Structure formats: C-alpha cells, structure tokens
Amino acid sequence: MKDQDLIRMLDISCVRQIHTVEEVRLACRLALEHEMAAVFVMPSHLPEAVKLLEGQKLVKPASVIGFPSGGESTAGKIYQAEELLRTGCREFDMVMNLSWLRDKRYGEISREIRLVKQAIGPWQLKVIIEASLLSREEITAASSTAAEGGADFVKTGTGWAGPSTCEMISGIREGLKAWPEVRIKAAGGIRSRALMEQMYDLGCTRFGIGIQTWKSIFEKET
Secondary structure, eight states: HHHHHHTTTTTEOSSSSSOOOOHHHHHHHHHHHHOOOOEEEOGGGGGHHHHHHTOOOEEEEEEEESSTTTTTTTHHHHHHHHHHHHHHHOEEEEOHHHHHHHHTTTTHHHHHHHHHHHHTTTTEEEEEEOOGGHHHHHHHHHHHHHHHHTOOOOEEEOOSSOOOOOHHHHHHHHHHTTTTOOOOEEEEOOHHHHHHHHHHHHHEEEEOHHHHHHHIIHHHHH
16 A cells, blocks of 8 residues: 555544643644644644644544543533534544443434534544444444444544454444445554554554654654
C-alpha cells in the first residue's frame, strides 16, 4: 500500500484529558500537511480545531460524544451532538452504552444511535464499542446493533482501555455481514504500519492514532 493511501485513512487524535491546545494545533498542522481524514479533539478544544481547519474540505474537525464511558443519558448524548454540530464538528465518534449491551437492551441502543444520527444530519457517525472489554459474541452483537441504528462506522475502542487487535476486526466484520456498507475504524494500541495493513486486509478502513504514534511510524520512514 502506498504511504498516501494509508495516511488518508488516518484520524489523528488528541482526546486524552491532558492534551493541550498546542498539541491540538500540532495535530491540525500535521493533518493538513499530510492530508489525513480528520482531527479528533475533546469538545472543549473543538472551536480551536474548527478555526485551524477552516477554508478546506479534506480534513474534517471531529469530536466525541459520551466519551469515554458511554453511560450518559440519550438526551445528554443528543444535546452534546447538537452542540458539537453547531460548533462546526464534521465527524462524530460516540461511545456505545456498554451496560445496555451487557443487559442485551439492543433496541434501546439502536434507538439511541438512530437519534444521535438524526441530530447530526449528513455527517458520519462512528460508534465505539470498546471491544477490548467484550467477548467475541458481544463484539458481533455490538456491531450489528450499531449498524441497525444507522452507524456509518463501528470503532474498536476509545484508546482508554485495551489495544485493538486483528481478532476484534474479525469479530466486527462478522457482526456486519448484513451491512457491508458500514465501515470499521481501529483505535487504541495501533503502533505499527504492519498492524494497520493487516487490519486493512480484514476490512478496516480508518485508523485512529496519536501524534507520537504518527511520529514513530511515518516520520521515521521519511
């Protein structure tokens, strides 16, 4: 795979609680320079990212909903989605309510996803299932439930729990058999180009990485 083909699948991420505005600015500069897909920041940093990315359409300012636990009320997630949209967010990653998943409240999960998707209109919604905390059966159930709710992507994790693996991608793909249009994003523990390419071969088409991972993989190669 060519470097630029892989780089265009990258979401560069600044969603740790200790990330500073200077790190957000660096992420935006890197994304613009290398033509990545999106820059993900915490909601409080979104205005800065929107300002830095304005005037172009390739790199999207992006943020998170119900992050990192997913346990907020549905009304709270909708409110956050609407606020982010007004601020200029153009991609949204929302954490699934994993307590509901464990309780097999699939209809409520799908409804919540559907309502948030309606709130953001045409923009892409990725649903984070925190796969490192789930069994294979739960991964497939979470993936199919996200698809039923209208998710554009199923995402492996927040990056705050365990690392993403090829086995998780396989489980997500199994859950999406009836929804081939729904894509997969891997985030958390993506530390090598080789792992990205293995995941791509399994059907993953978006990768969330931080600034340090970008430097260790891509700047080392140039």
